[in-house]
Amino acid sequence: MAETIEVTGLRKRYGDVRAVDGVTFGVEEGEFFGILGPNGAGKTTILEIVEGLRQADEGGVSVLGESPWPRNPRLLPRIGVQLQASSFFERLTAREQLQTFGSLYGVPANKADEMLELVGLTDKADVRVERLSGGQAQRLSIACALVHDPELVFLDEPTAALDPQARRNLWDVLRQINTEGRTIVLTTHYMDEAEVLCDRVAIMDAGQILRLGPPAQLVRGLDSPARISVASGVLTVEDARRLPQADEAVDDGVSLTISTRDPSAVVAAMAAKDALTGVQIHGATLEDVFLDLTGRAYRA
Template identity: 50%
Template structure:
């Protein structure tokens, strides 16, 4: 696994450029006029509910699936029909990765490395990077689900690609494994890799991604930096007030409170005007024991996907790519 991607002299050119791409399966529009650029060296997260079109869009970017219309360029070249010149520059980890299950972990990765002409030394390095350094002699069919996920990521990394497509790479990992992989991915980005990433873990996207795009029913609804999305959409914060300090009706009557619920030993006040509500609470009861849970990318995501109107075949896009 080489430390830095080679310079091509086209650093200003996007790593991936998608323009007005559509893809339908029968009457269902899986991808509906999506346009986006992934910048070189960027960690880009593609988010959306199940069935939103994420995997289809990523497979079109990878050259695994043909778009019905529109265009895709990877490093300035079309990935479809299968572009053999692009393959060594891309690393792909899919949701359902195929393995040489009767080989050991080391044998499997040596085989993958040989297919790409990668040096044998990269095998040991890559296994160490993904946390499988002690599993060299274990047969692939004896690995746990989480270990197989690590091996799938190693298979995408071993040849030192410039561009990585990772489709829910932490889905089978435990919390410790997820955090370990985060550090691996941060290291890859620091070495100049470009990463296109799909995940259902919104905390993960917020922690790792430079920008995210949210797909709903095939349309790219918004593209922006996570922290800017949180500020722009004015997602709801929650104030946890110990029970008995103020009753529900009093809390609901405060200016800026959007909703009140009881959870455990607290009243939970939902608000988009945190400062105003805190000032009112301070005047009424003081702030001792009051906890503030600030808005997160998950709050924005749930807000966007909940209010998106359903459609039988297509929806207009409100892509904010130009504002990012």
């Protein structure tokens, strides 16, 4: 497939800090691409360079066959951008805000109500933007990024500040617009979000891409044991540790958890002992991959 975004040898420094340090990747047309990393990894800087909001020190960037820098007016109608921190026109209602954004691209005023419905803000249409909650403002920001039907959408932590229901509803919206053929580039701190939505992810730290690929492929490449949990008391810890292929067993008084790299052998042995009450099997996740690559130290 054609590449919508091509990034080659990208570098950006701020004094002695290498915010982006030799990054190369491509995003295919129609792909849902995620950029993951701890705070300060360089995710937002990369987005801002690709969007044409910031100039790179070195490297090449092509977006939809065009250079985004200097600010390219030919690209503006073709891309939608939701920034990490959004600013709205003061004293406008949610509907008026969308109508104003849309008017910059020649979008009919009635498109605003369609977008409000899409992000679940129909009942807030006549509420001024400064009176919206943080989550509602976040959803309005996403609607503004989509109001002109862009073919490429950049979303910088779009579900931050959203409650679980709004977050899952937004996932449905993003899946829908991606299914319609739009290319989406997403940054997020939610690993489950990236695992569910993204075709491929790039995991970054210290300005570099550490691993890139489909989430399931990255998870399969991690040498991590599966965890099998059953109700506490079904087996003793000693009996659990004697099961074939069991590596370790811990009972916290609620659940007995067994670590193993061969869960089928352990489950079969537990079934033979009629010890599968409340059984749950947990494999590695994208979060495990992320922590394996970036570590567990606190980040500012």
